[in-house]
Amino acid sequence: MSKYILALRELQPEHQKRVEEIAPDHKVIRSIEEADAIEDIEILYSWKKDQGTELLNNDKNQLKWIQTASAGIDYLDLEELEKQEIILTNSSGIHAKGIAESTMAMILNYTRGIGHSLKAQLNAEWSELETLIELEEKTIMIVGTGEIGKQVGKLAKAFDMKTIGINRSGDHADHMDEQHTQDDLSEVIGQADIVVNILPLTDETEDFFDKERFSNMKEQSIFINVGRGGSVVTDDLIDALENGNLAYAGLDVLHEEPLPEDHPLWKRDDVLITPHISGHLENYDRHLFPIFEKNLKAFVENESLPVNVVDYSKGY
Template identity: 40%
Template sequence: MNKRILIVTQDIGDEYTQKIKNLVPDWELIVGKEKDIWAPYANKAEIIAGWKKELEELSLHGRSELRWVQAWSAGVNTMPLDKLNSQGITLTSANGVHAYPISETIIGLMLALTRKIHTYVKNQQERKWHHAHMNLEMHGKTIGIIGVGEIGSETAKLAKAFGMRVLGVRHSGKAEENVDRMYTPDELHQVLPECDYVVITLPLTPQTFQMFGEKEFKLMKKSSFLINIGRGEIIKEEELVVALQSGEIAGAGLDVFSKEPLEVESPLWDMDNVIITPHTSGSTEYYTKRVIENIFLPNLVHYLDGKQLPTNLVDYTKGY
């Protein structure tokens, strides 16, 4: 009888490999980042943890035995959701893994823009002693968190440490601890004029695609800062450039872009009021630990018992 196959397309180390093996001792467990390691088994795999674009051709066909995919990222918008859905394949995301590192990045970008840290780093490189017209504080200001999930909730908690007023936007409109007032997406235009900081933590879906453009930037305060760690396509990038150049908004901290890597010709690179990070806000030394221990292993236990997976089950109708 052929063994059931579980593939992990990541280098997770001996400790986590053994923890998985302990749950599926009779399965064939394939672990490794290189394609040569997992590709020969892809067409027979029942579970795949860590999606690669090559797997669409290798795994999603008429003979596929695939039943569950554990994404290695919180966002699943680049995956073949329609094919996965049509074949009845369960999909879980890595949502929640990023709450600490990304909320730290958000606060870091807010502080850097407010206290001109990025400007002072440039001045240091030029050995230039200059005040740079420093005059802003974060304490007591208003932050609008557009997308209050795991990351947004953690950001709200940190913002409260600065005595900030926290406004939130989420699809359900459900209240959240540390959020002073919650809104729904159709109330976004009510939120923007009140905010000193607008933080986008949304997934990319048909509803959030190009959600922010000229109209939204004009509604924001001229003194406000925009932080985007969601997805670049949520913003109309050319209109953001105009808003930054014209002074419609004061500045931006951007970790994601419509096209990545950000093209060298982009005017965003040369703007003094912009901080760019290369889609690294979720990078953390604990990434593998959190995906395996907090999401994959608990879900695997339920899968083996024939139960619905309890953690981060993706709703194909919503796209997240």
């Protein structure tokens, strides 16, 4: 009897062929109803709330592994997955270059007057700025030095910036001139001209950037959020813009998505909002499938999965 891979993200034909070659005893299906028995569904490729929840809530399910198409997994019930002893792997790392490029674009939008000029252009105005900012010798603090953070650091070094990395352990990360722990952040954040938040959303990081941390930032600094919206207290961010602690914020993620039409952030000239698109790639599946492929090879050989296994105790 066949075992099933429930693919909630369409596999490209060449990827479908590779799955068949690697796991000939598994059949790819697109819905729960296609399975002869729900207990024969072993693998979930990507996640959709309706079918994923239906599967997890069925007492007969024997799901063993979920591969998400996202790096963040805070939308999943991690406690339930751990209880059911389901292995969870994410897509961490595939977004690094795209998100790093978006981060630098958000920064340059402000420092080189791009946003100002675009607004003026729409009104057919020749509006010069007397002073623009160069990034050379500026200090950028990268809060979260995983693959994305390291790529941001690499690009920042190309602009001759000083890079300070922040992570849980304080262990050195590539492209960082200095490294500190999250516990030390409030003490060192005042050194940064630019702070980039790339933290995942966990119990430790929820509301991480609050009034206290914004108040410790250098006056007229820049804040970029490409991590998770829930790690920032939005009202405190607005207050920091109002009182001059921040000169500008670039936000790809927000506490509520989509952001309500009447939210005050929309009307601020010192804020750039992009609709959670920094992780979008030209060919997403080309980057995602190799993670699944490597893990699938290990799965069928009854070996430990080698790539992007989520640690439930950490939440990422």
